[in-house]
Amino acid sequence: MPLLSDIKNIPFVKWLIFFRHKQIVLKRNAGKNLMLGKDNSVGTVKFGLNNLLTDNITMSNCSIGDFSYVNRNSSISNTDIGKFSCIGSNVSIGLGIHPTDLVSIHPAFYTNKKDHYFAEKDHFQEYEKTKIGNDVWIGNNSIIMGGLTIGDGAVIAAGAVVTKNVEPYAVVGGIPAKVLKYRFTQNEIERIKGLEWWNWSVEKIKLNKDKFLSVEEFLNSSELK
Numbered sequence: 315m316p317l318l319s320d321i322k323n324i325p326f327v328k329w330l331i332f333f334r335h336k337q338i339v340l341k342r343n344a345g346k347n348l349m350l351g352k353d354n355s356v357g358t359v360k361f362g363l364n365n366l367l368t369d370n371i372t373m374s375n376c377s378i379g380d381f382s383y384v385n386r387n388s389s390i391s392n393t394d395i396g397k398f399s400c401i402g403s404n405v406s407i408g409l410g411i412h413p414t415d416l417v418s419i420h421p422a423f424y425t426n427k428k429d430h431y432f433a434e435k436d437h438f439q440e441y442e443k444t445k446i447g448n449d450v451w452i453g454n455n456s457i458i459m460g461g462l463t464i465g466d467g468a469v470i471a472a473g474a475v476v477t478k479n480v481e482p483y484a485v486v487g488g489i490p491a492k493v494l495k496y497r498f499t500q501n502e503i504e505r506i507k508g509l510e511w512w513n514w515s516v517e518k519i520k521l522n523k524d525k526f527l528s529v530e531e532f533l534n535s536s537e538l539k
């Protein structure tokens with residue numbers, strides 16, 4: 315007798331499972347212009363408008379704001395993502411936590427999630443909510459630990475391992491990630507943050523779209539409609 319897992323690995327069966335899953339997710343989110351590639355595994359996810367997930371993406375227990383997108387082979391769990399954020403390929407966000415100061419690192423001793431575990435109750439929260447702001451860019455192959463907050467407008471350089479919260483409009487990189495620079499001056503950052511343009515209506519953004527090409531013009535414009 316073949317095992318169920320063997321059957322699920324037959325290429326046609328795999329394709330069929332993913333195809334069916336995609337149809338269910340698209341139907342559930344009808345009217346939101348959700349764009350889904352192939353081989354995605356989407357658990358509980360609250361989508362906004364105009365989201366794009368390319369291929370082979372795993373997302374569970376997440377929300378994702380209008381216009382934000384995720385590129386291929388990325389894995390995101392327990393994370394709230396703002397609007398207009400851009401997540402690259404091979405990115406991992408919201409990693410689980412094992413306490414490092416107990417005798418054993420194995421969850422059998424501190425959670426009771428599985429029948430064969432020893433703990434009678436959960437002694438430790440393995441997953442904390444991660445927050446990704448609005449207008450954030452996350453470079454390829456980066457890792458963001460669970461429970462962190464990445465501020466609005468921040469940039470995570472390719473290959474970074476982020477272990478601490480990231481301030482708004484900071485560009486961070488390296489292992490562990492450190493601030494490389496800020497996108498704008500502190501004064502400009504405060505003013506852009508104050509405008510919260512990502513919450514404007516699409517009509518208002520469209521009307522002012524050319525001003526997004528120059529920070530100076532954007533901030534000095536008295537005609538932001």
Ligand SMILES: CC(C)(COP(=O)(O)OP(=O)(O)OC[C@H]1O[C@@H](n2cnc3c(N)ncnc32)[C@H](O)[C@@H]1OP(=O)(O)O)[C@@H](O)C(=O)NCCC(=O)NCCS
Pocket residue numbers: 401402403452453454455469470471472473474485486487488494495
């Ligand atoms: C972080 C990043 C945005 C910086 O780009 P930039 O604004 O043009 O800045 P610079 O190239 O001038 O780099 C600024 C500093 O950061 C360093 N740096 C750049 N990329 C880095 C990285 N990935 N890791 C560590 N340091 C990095 C530079 O060496 C430079 O250091 P210096 O000031 O000591 O010379 C860019 O390098 C990056 O990683 N982009 C992500 C690309 C990507 O993943 N694309 C696919 C998804 S769309």
